[in-house]
Amino acid sequence: MTPQEIESRIVRYGDLRPCRTAFIDAHTPGSDQKENFTIIGGGVSESPDQHVHIGIPHGFNIGAAGQPPKCRNSMHNHRTAEVFFILSGRWRFFWGEHGDAGEVILEEGDIFNIPTNIFRGFENIGTDYGMIMAVLGGDDAGGGVIWAPHVIEDAKAHGLILGENGKLYDSKKGETLPDGVSPMPLLTQAELDKVDCPSAMQVIGGYVRRYLDMVALAEDAPVKVIGETGIIRDKPGFEIDFITRACASDEMHKHDRPSVLMPVKGHWRVDYQGGSATLAPGDTMSVPEGLMHRAVPSMTGEAALYHIIATDDAAGATWQG
Incomplete structure (x- = not known):
């Protein structure tokens, strides 16, 4: 693109x-x-x-x-x-x-x-x-x-x-x-x-879930915050991952459906086939399905973002009582 x-x-x-x-x-x-x-x-x-x-x-x-x-x-x-x-x-x-x-x-x-x-x-x-x-x-x-x-x-x-x-x-x-x-x-x-x-x-x-707790958990790999295997075990029709500087990957990858990147701390460079873009806290990026991309911190200092992608689960009730 x-x-x-x-x-x-x-x-x-x-x-x-x-x-x-x-x-x-x-x-x-x-x-x-x-x-x-x-x-x-x-x-x-x-x-x-x-x-x-x-x-x-x-x-x-x-x-x-x-x-x-x-x-x-x-x-x-x-x-x-x-x-x-x-x-x-x-x-x-x-x-x-x-x-x-x-x-x-x-x-x-x-x-x-x-x-x-x-x-x-x-x-x-x-x-x-x-x-x-x-x-x-x-x-x-x-x-x-x-x-x-x-x-x-x-x-x-x-x-x-x-x-x-x-x-x-x-x-x-x-x-x-x-x-x-x-x-x-x-x-x-x-x-x-x-x-x-x-x-x-x-x-x-x-x-x-608290931000600092998730930062501590994200030392080696992204944290599955919401999902069937998440630290909040739920299947609401989407999954949310938490990614920090410590666990951000340089590897290009793609998804079979649109995904969303939402920085909460720091600036992030999103490299993709055809170019790159920089995101700041409060920005929202929709990544097209099938597009090879990666997100890495672009400046020094604290950096964290949320990644959201849909699943095939029904977007139904979450409260289990």
Whole structure:
């Protein structure tokens, strides 16, 4: 492939186009300063204003959320896997219908494979604008977001209504539900009773991995973070590897499906048939299937990246209870 073709598959951090009306809590105080980014695939945005940077199917979606201090994402649920790693800042993740069932604090480089069928939310508890990168299972990411009932009610009080078609309508802009479209129904108590509510020990022990622990494990070989044989044993429809300077290989290789490189520390040079490109933290590169390539640190100092590739496993439930 030509350098121009490859560059079209790289989304630079500085070129990310945010959407500030992506979800139903976009007007709700405390959540109204969020910026959502859809990097690869359509994601689960409820807004027609959301820009998709790369539409090529990968078997998963890549997105990001940027938030200033004290800004939070409201309680929601997904039908497929949702994995976050911290690019910058300090973040609190919490779960349960009202966010009071458990919590964990994550720092830069940490990764969290959030199980399906639990309500989850997160907030930036750092002192500066922070960014978290996300991987969602499946090309259609499960068809959308399931919101806790109080989130839908709070949003309505601030002018946003979610239709049963999964689209947002903003009364502040004079929008109303189209004829034949009803509001998204609230979950019934019977449906809420079927949502899992695991303990902090269950979630943190099984689904959270710390950056420094992974660095220590990556002395000799890349760390399989999420996968059937991973340090998080799961099959959500994709695998994630963690690679550092210590275990980066000079050997050219290829995959039979598109893969994604996402640096979290340092600069990386990606050599491929036809040229090379340099990636920095926050950049996302889609590597075409069948393309011989390698990724190696291009500068001195700390260097780490995440590598994501789809598997043939269904992008289904991860929580094992």
